[in-house]
Amino acid sequence: MKIIYIDIDSLRPDHLSCYGYKRKTSPYIDSIAEKGMRFDGCYAASSPCLPSRASFMSGRYGVNHGAITHWGPGSDFYYPEGDGHSTKYPFFTRYLREAGYETVTFSSFGDRHHAWWYFAGWNEVHTHTMQEGNENANEVVDKVIPWLEDNGKNDNYFLHLQLWDPHTLYTCPVEYAEQWQDHPAPSFPSEEVIKKQQNDSFPRSANFLHTVDNFPDTMPRKINSRKDYEKLVNGYDGAINFMDEQIGRILETLKKLEIDDEVTFVISADHGESLGEHGIYGEHASATESVHHLPLIIKSPNVTQPNSDYKGLLYNVDVIATITDMVGLDIPLGWDGKSFLPRLKGEKGTFRDHLVMDHALYTCQRAVRDEKWYYIRTYHPGLYKFDQVSLYNMEDDPYQQENVIAEHPEVAKEMDHRLMEWQQENLGVNLNRVDPLQEVIKTGPWKYVTLDGWIEHLRKNNWFAAIEELEALYKEDDEAASVYGS
Structure with missing residues (x-):
C-alpha cells in the first residue's frame, strides 16, 4: 500500500466544508472525502500537541504512554517492559518498518517539542526548516513534492507530513483571511456572549487574546465585539484554505505520476481549537469538545466507498490500529487502539459507546463523552475558570455553554462511574504505575504561562x-x- 497521512495541527472538523461548513475552506480535502469516508466522532485521547502525537507513535492513551504535558512532571514517555523495542508495546512507525514499509516523516514536531521518542522507527526524518513549527504549509510541501517525484511510485510506504496551519498565530498571506469578509461567520459566539466574556481574565480570553507582543494582521488585538471575532475566524479559515491549497499541490503531483487512484489518504489532526467556547480563543487549553474533536477522512482503494460517513465514536489511537490492520498486521497486545476496519468497509454498528479523554498542559482535566453527554472533571483549573464538575447536553448545547449537572445527577453519576472504571482499568494494581496526571496536579499546569x-x-x-x-x-x-x- 501507498499511504499518505496528513497531520494538521489545531484543525476543527466543523471548519471544513466537507463537514458542512458554509465557507468553502477546503475544496481539495473535500475532493478526498468525496472518494472516501468522513468520520464525525473522532476524538483525541489526550491533548494537546505532544500528548496526542505520543499516542500516534505509541498506540496508547496518555495515561499509559505517560507524556501528557509538554515538559516537566507528567511529560516522561513511558516504556513498558523497560524497552522501547518491546514487541508487546511497539512504536507504530517501527512496527510498520519491521514489516517492510518505508516510513518517512516531514515534520518539525520532534524539534519543536524536544520529543526524542518521536524519531523512533522512521526510515527518513525531514525537518525541512529550523523554524520549529513556525513554517507555513507551502514550506513543508515544497520538500514533500520532490520526495514524491522520486519515490511516489514505490510500493509499501507510509508518508507522514505535518502541516502547522492553522495553529495560532495565523501566518497565512493576509489575502487568504480577507477573502471571507463578505461570507457570514459562524453564529457562535453571539454579541451577547462576547459581552459577558469581557470580564474574563485568563490567557487567550477576549481581553487577553495574545500572550506575545507581535502578531500578524490576520488577527485582532482583542475580542471586544463580533467584528473582532469575525477577524479572528477569518484568519483561522484563511490558514485552513492556504493549507488546503498546498494539499492540492500534492494531489496534482500524484495525478502527474498517475498514482492518484493508488494512494490511501488519511487526513486528521492532533487536536482542535477553541474559538470562543468557555471564553477561550485560538487556544487548546482543556479537555473540551472544541479541543478534542478531530476531523478524520480516509480514502483507500478497494476499501472505502465514495462519499460515505461514519458517525460513531472513536479515538485517534484507533486510527493507528486501523492502519495497522489495513496493511495486514496484527494489533499489538499492548496498544489501546482497536481497529475499525469493518466500519471503514461499510459495516454498521457501534464501535465505542463512550470515550475518556484528558488534558494536562493548561488545565488538569478528564472528560467522558458519549453520544449525548459530555462530562468534565477538573482537578486543577490552572489560570482558567472551570467548574469542578461539569455536564453538557451536546444535542442542545454543542458549544458547552450551560453546565446542567444539577438537573441530571443520575447522568453525572453514570459518567463519573465510567471515568472511575477507566482509571482503574488503566492504573490498577497489576500495572503498578503512577497516574501522570497526578504528577502535573502536584506542581500545577504552569508551562507557557506561569501563575x-x-x-x-x-x-x-x-x-x-x-x-x-x-x-x-x-x-x-x-x-x-x-x-x-x-
Missing part, C-alpha cells in the same frame, strides 16, 4: 480584582491549595 507571570501581567494591565481572585484560589495554606483535589 506569578500571569499575576504580573494582570498587574501591568490594572486587573487588580482578577489578581485577588487568583491569589485567593492559590494561597499557600494546604486547605486552599486542595480546592480542586490536588
